[in-house]
Amino acid sequence: MMAAPTATAPLGNAPASTGRARRSPTAGGASRLISSLVWNPVIAKELRLRMRGWHTALLLTGYLCVIGGVGYLGYSGIAASSSDVVQVGGTGSSLFTGLAAAVMVSVALVIPGLVAPSVSGERERGTLELLLATPLRPARIVVGKLVAALALVGFLVLACAPLFCVAYLLGGVGVREALELVAFIFVGTSCLAALSMLASVSLRRVPAATVVSYLAMLVLAAGPFTAAYVWQAVATPGSPTVTGTGGQGVLEAVSPIMGADALLNSNSACGTGGLLTPIVGNLAPPVINTCGGPSQYTTNLGPLGNWQTWEATLAIDGVVAIGALGTSVLVLTKRALP
Amino acid sequence: MSASLGTVAAQSGLTQVDGEPAPGVALRAEGLVKRFGAAVALAGVSFEVAPGEVFGLAGANGAGKTTLLKVLAGLCRPDEGWAEVAGADVATEPVRVRQLVGYMPDRFGVYESMTAGEYLSFYASCYRLPRQHAERAVTDLLALMGLAAKRDEQLNALSQGMKQRLCLARALVHDPEVLLLDEPAAGLDPRARAELRELVAALGEMGKAVVISSQILAELAEVSTSIGILHEGVMVASGNAEQLLAGSEGLEELFLSLTEREDPEGPAGPTTGGLAGEGTGEDEEGAATK
Numbered sequence: 001m002m003a004a005p006t007a008t009a010p011l012g013n014a015p016a017s018t019g020r021a022r023r024s025p026t027a028g029g030a031s032r033l034i035s036s037l038v039w040n041p042v043i044a045k046e047l048r049l050r051m052r053g054w055h056t057a058l059l060l061t062g063y064l065c066v067i068g069g070v071g072y073l074g075y076s077g078i079a080a081s082s083s084d085v086v087q088v089g090g091t092g093s094s095l096f097t098g099l100a101a102a103v104m105v106s107v108a109l110v111i112p113g114l115v116a117p118s119v120s121g122e123r124e125r126g127t128l129e130l131l132l133a134t135p136l137r138p139a140r141i142v143v144g145k146l147v148a149a150l151a152l153v154g155f156l157v158l159a160c161a162p163l164f165c166v167a168y169l170l171g172g173v174g175v176r177e178a179l180e181l182v183a184f185i186f187v188g189t190s191c192l193a194a195l196s197m198l199a200s201v202s203l204r205r206v207p208a209a210t211v212v213s214y215l216a217m218l219v220l221a222a223g224p225f226t227a228a229y230v231w232q233a234v235a236t237p238g239s240p241t242v243t244g245t246g247g248q249g250v251l252e253a254v255s256p257i258m259g260a261d262a263l264l265n266s267n268s269a270c271g272t273g274g275l276l277t278p279i280v281g282n283l284a285p286p287v288i289n290t291c292g293g294p295s296q297y298t299t300n301l302g303p304l305g306n307w308q309t310w311e312a313t314l315a316i317d318g319v320v321a322i323g324a325l326g327t328s329v330l331v332l333t334k335r336a337l338p
Numbered sequence: 339m340s341a342s343l344g345t346v347a348a349q350s351g352l353t354q355v356d357g358e359p360a361p362g363v364a365l366r367a368e369g370l371v372k373r374f375g376a377a378v379a380l381a382g383v384s385f386e387v388a389p390g391e392v393f394g395l396a397g398a399n400g401a402g403k404t405t406l407l408k409v410l411a412g413l414c415r416p417d418e419g420w421a422e423v424a425g426a427d428v429a430t431e432p433v434r435v436r437q438l439v440g441y442m443p444d445r446f447g448v449y450e451s452m453t454a455g456e457y458l459s460f461y462a463s464c465y466r467l468p469r470q471h472a473e474r475a476v477t478d479l480l481a482l483m484g485l486a487a488k489r490d491e492q493l494n495a496l497s498q499g500m501k502q503r504l505c506l507a508r509a510l511v512h513d514p515e516v517l518l519l520d521e522p523a524a525g526l527d528p529r530a531r532a533e534l535r536e537l538v539a540a541l542g543e544m545g546k547a548v549v550i551s552s553q554i555l556a557e558l559a560e561v562s563t564s565i566g567i568l569h570e571g572v573m574v575a576s577g578n579a580e581q582l583l584a585g586s587e588g589l590e591e592l593f594l595s596l597t598e599r600e601d602p603e604g605p606a607g608p609t610t611g612g613l614a615g616e617g618t619g620e621d622e623e624g625a626a627t628k
Binding site: 039041044045048049052053125126127129130131132133134135136137 | 411412413433434436437439441443445446447448449451452456460461463464465466505508
């Protein structure tokens with residue numbers, strides 16, 4: 001029961017009205033600005049709630065089992081076929097490629113499931129209105145939820161570090177390749193997350209947002225090179241393998257699969273057994289040359305010149321991510337203040 | 339649990355106005371119009387609430403109460419007219435309005451896996467309260483609402499009434515100057531409703547402007563110092579409670595007479611007691627389809 005109020009008793013005095021006494025007068029302008037930019041209670045709330053449930057533990061366990069299994073099978077297969085000590089370097093490279101591909105696929109499958117319920121779930125639970133009734137701006141809510149989801153993905157990637165260390169010890173990968181991989185995963189994940197966020201703020205129900213998010217992932221992954229294939233078939237019938245040129249090349253580079261293929265294959269000798277190469281090589285239409293050596297993984301971005309395909313993917317998907325994020329903020333703002 | 343408001347007061351983070359409430363207007367609305375498509379939810383609503391005043395908002399389902407409160411909370415932009423809360427314009431300064439207002443919607447959810455303490459702390463951080471101040475406010479508000487013992491319990495273990503009180507505490511966590519309470523008694527048992535009335539009255543005495551909507555008209559009349567009756571988006575009556583109720587047998591009779599006069603066939607059925615508030619919450623869609 002509530003504490004019984006008495007008519008004469010006031011509720012007491014605070015030093016200042018709470019809403020206006022929040023900044024230290026001694027704090028400098030720069031630190032206030034940084035604090036204002038970094039401040040986002042939604043991140044802490046999201047991470048706390050996510051880590052508290054059993055879902056995250058289950059996700060992490062399953063994920064590590066999959067990645068560990070891929071690493072073990074990849075290493076066993078490669079070791080069985082490579083008896084020569086000279087090939088140890090190639091083994092490390094192939095192991096790295098296989099692990100990287102497994103991490104990318106796993107993360108791509110996980111991220112829509114993490115982000116799609118973030119805002120639509122708040123709406124379903126009836127907590128979104130309470131959140132919007134605070135001074136938190138929609139942009140901060142969207143960014144907070146996105147950062148929390150990406151932080152979890154970062155945690156998943158970090159959890160695989162020991163396995164990547166094995167590849168490193170086998171000599172197949174350098175620091176640069178590792179950093180390129182991290183950058184690619186970060187941007188690709190951000191792109192998928194931003195598209196999922198757009199679905200989450202636009203749709204009222206979690207199942208609908210989740211389905212649309214996965215569809216968006218499929219379209220982003222398979223749509224561009226399917227369109228490029230159609231383009232090629234219509235423009236120059238009978239010409240089998242031309243890639244990386246003009247608008248068609250840009251279209252191909254939109255797909256994270258193409259970017260991943262280019263990144264992983266430019267880091268390993270073609271045909272030596274990166275896991276993604278046989279998969280994409282079989283599935284990809286003939287217009288796409290998935291095994292041509294590093295020099296063929298370039299994309300012409302017009303006035304921006306020739307880029308490595310994975311770099312082009314990074315840039316294009318980064319733009320897509322920013323666009324989707326901005327649209328999400330606009331949609332939520334409209335919903336917040338109809 | 340047994341602590342009186344006076345005990346809580348000694349350490350509370352909530353402010354009060356010394357002596358008489360400050361003169362002036364805490365909340366003012368002028369000609370508010372809100373449409374949802376072809377439906378008109380608010381059709382030129384005007385009223386004002388002074389600091390320390392408890393403004394009771396009565397109206398049938400779909401009368402526009404929830405829409406009005408959302409507009410005043412900065413959650414819904416009026417199509418015409420204007421409103422200001424503690425000097426902040428709801429249309430042009432919605433973020434500042436949200437800082438100054440404590441809003442409790444009629445229907446709400448909670449983060450079930452949070453504890454009661456974490457729940458209030460999260461909202462305190464949304465208002466950027468300093469950590470120490472926030473902790474004190476959380477402690478005081480949980481004590482005030484009789485939930486101190488539930489501080490570390492997850493919200494899925496609390497009853498609906500407890501969640502209702504927690505939501506009221508959430509609306510108070512940043513010590514707002516204006517409180518907008520939409521059917522706050524819904525889901526509360528009679529004892530908790532009586533305590534809520536006392537709390538609202540105490541908040542009014544502290545100088546806070548309170549707008550409270552309810553369908554339990556007798557209780558609304560008891561707690562309110564002024565009353566407004568909303569009917570089909572129009573404020574058909576508003577003013578000092580004593581003056582308004584003089585000459586009538588009560589708010590219920592006044593409400594019925596005013597709304598029947600406006601609509602010869604009578605409203606769909608204003609609830610006048612019992613389990614008022616349960617399932618009667620209107621929302622934008624409700625207002626729109628009226």
